[in-house]
Amino acid sequence: MTTDLAPTLSDHSALGQQTEPSQINAALKTLWKENETATRASLMNLAIYSEKKNALQTNTQRVYSLTLEHACRVLLIEAQLASTDKRTEAWVTAHCSLGPDGRKAVCCEQLAFRMHGFSPARLTNLLFANLDSDLPLVLWWQAPLSSSFEQGLYSRIDRLYIDSQSWVNARADFERLLEIRKDQNQHFVVHDLNWTRTFHLRLAIAAGFEDARALHSLKSLDKIEIAHARCYDTTAQLLAAWLLERLNETEPEISFQVSENEQPVSQVLFHHHDGEPMRFDFEAPFYRWMRCSDATPRLFPADSNDLSSLLIDQLGRGGNNTAYYRNVRRLLSLSA
Secondary structure, eight states: OEEEOSOOOTTTGGGOEEEOGGGHHHHHHHHHHTTTTSEEOOSSEEEEEEOSTTHHHHHHHHHHHHHHHSOOEEEEEEEETTOOOOEEEEEEEEEEEEOTTSSSEEEEEEEEEEEESOOHHHHHHHHHTTSOTTSOEEEEEESOOSTTSOHHHHTTOSEEEEOGGGOSSHHHHHHHHHHHHTOTTOOOEEEEHHHHTTHHHHHHHHHHTTSHHHHHHGGGEEEEEEEEETTOHHHHHHHHHHHHHHHTTOOOEEEEEEESSSSSEEEEEEEETTEEEEEEEEETTEEEEEOTTOSSOEEEEOOOOOHHHHHHHHHHHOOOOTHHHHHHHHHHHHOO
């Protein structure tokens, strides 16, 4: 069960108590003084940056479930780039759940900022002035990797979360990501939630080809066909890049089809010279693996497309994710 420590406000109740940015620490002290029986929990800083209107409210709802799984200080930043009014609004609240004893609340702080007008220096100063000191910084960047994402910021983060599905010009942003990777001042690990969207599908494909007959059929593989939902072309392209990387010297034709199914990737067909294609089909809540000679399909758990669930799962897995960059390079070669 989650709850809110902050008083209810008419316009921004989900964001908590409004305060001046310079008075954040004082507002937090007041918040905890009024709720002395609650326990503050934090193992990392989770910052979420967005340039979309009302992103603070949307992201507040997203982090409710996340704080149940991962104790953190949440910092939400909404940048209104078109605004000419150079000011920053701020709110404080806490997301709470009952502890193991069922009585004492365990709470994670949330600081929310709305920046009117923008400069990279203002963003960097605002973020680093409000971190929970000595804890790692995880940044979910919900925007293009433009000049706003500059060295003063990315050189000081530990993990970067992105969602390449949301990028309008994905090729430019992927190229920007590869450019940043060459900078010796950066040390962050990148996690693409668009890559996480096919985690269970990739596990299912790998398991399907553990069968000796299925593995042997790859020698005659000549085409892979991937069906994806509208606006999820980069999801399908990342999957195709991974398949080509795993196939090594085999270079089958890759084709993409837009499906009316809402699942990001709803079907993968492996065509070969020797008969009907092997296939993975999405039938909620499973992926169904069917080899032409199989009478009964094998079922594998399907992937979620809920952003909060994707982030929770990826935070739990961690890892260095070095293979992701190889897949990005392969993706760029596909669309060259």
